[in-house]
Amino acid sequence: MRDVMIDLETLSTRPDAMIRSIGAVAFGPDGLGAELSIVIDPAGAVGHIDPETVAWWLGQSGVARHVLSAAYPGERVPLAHALQRFCWFLNDLNVPPAKVRVWGHGSSFDLPIIESAFRACGHPIPWNHSAARDTRTILELAEVKIATPEAAKHDALGDARAQALAVIEAARILGSHRLWPEAAV
Incomplete structure (x- = not known):
């Protein structure tokens, strides 16, 4: 699977927003694959x-607020470590970096924010500049709505899953061979 849906929960909508959590899921014409969920330690953000x-x-x-609260009992990591884990996640997909496609829900939110975070932490952006994809465009063309379960709303991984499933459905409607020509046999 070379497509990765990224969803962020942040404390701003600007490209330099503070990221509080990162969710990512690999996906393709056969469904969802590997997943990543990371909560950022505000002290290291x-x-x-x-x-x-x-x-x-x-x-x-x-x-939705639980992950962002001081009472969150799970692991929290500094942003630089979270971005390194994200790079490991991409590497574990066994897809050449030039072939990875990253998706965000809207062209001006998730991807610009995480790219800004990579720069702020001195990390190279781990995908090609032409790899960015926008869910809003394909979903509008296919007239598909995202169906996020109430319990998963504003949870980075839950949102990433729902968005990836919506893109899979949109690709099916539009002809998945257009998005995944390698899967057409």
């Missing part, structure tokens, strides 16, 4: 915090 975004988070469900 960098980036912009927007008071309006923080206020928006306060209005979300307790489940």
Whole structure:
């Protein structure tokens, strides 16, 4: 699988937003594959915090806010370590870096933010500049809506899964051979 859906939960909507969690899932015409979920330690985070975004988070469900709260019991890692883990995840897909395609829900959110984080931490961006894909475009063309279970809303991995499944459905409607010509036999 060479396609990877990335979803971020952040404390701003700017390209230099502080990332609080990263979710990623590999996917292809046969469904979902390897997954990654990382929560960022706020003490090891960098980036912009927007008071309006923080206020928006306060209005979300307790489940959505749980990962962002100080009471979160799971592992949290500094941003630089999270980005290294993300690179390992991509490497474990056994796809040449030039062949990986990364997807975000909208061309101006997830991918620009994570690319900014890679730069801020001194890491090279682990995909080719032409690898970026936008879910909103393909979903609009196919008239597909994302079906995120309520418990998974605003959870980076849950959102990444739902978005990837929607792209798979959109590709099926539009002719999956267009997105995955290697799968057409």
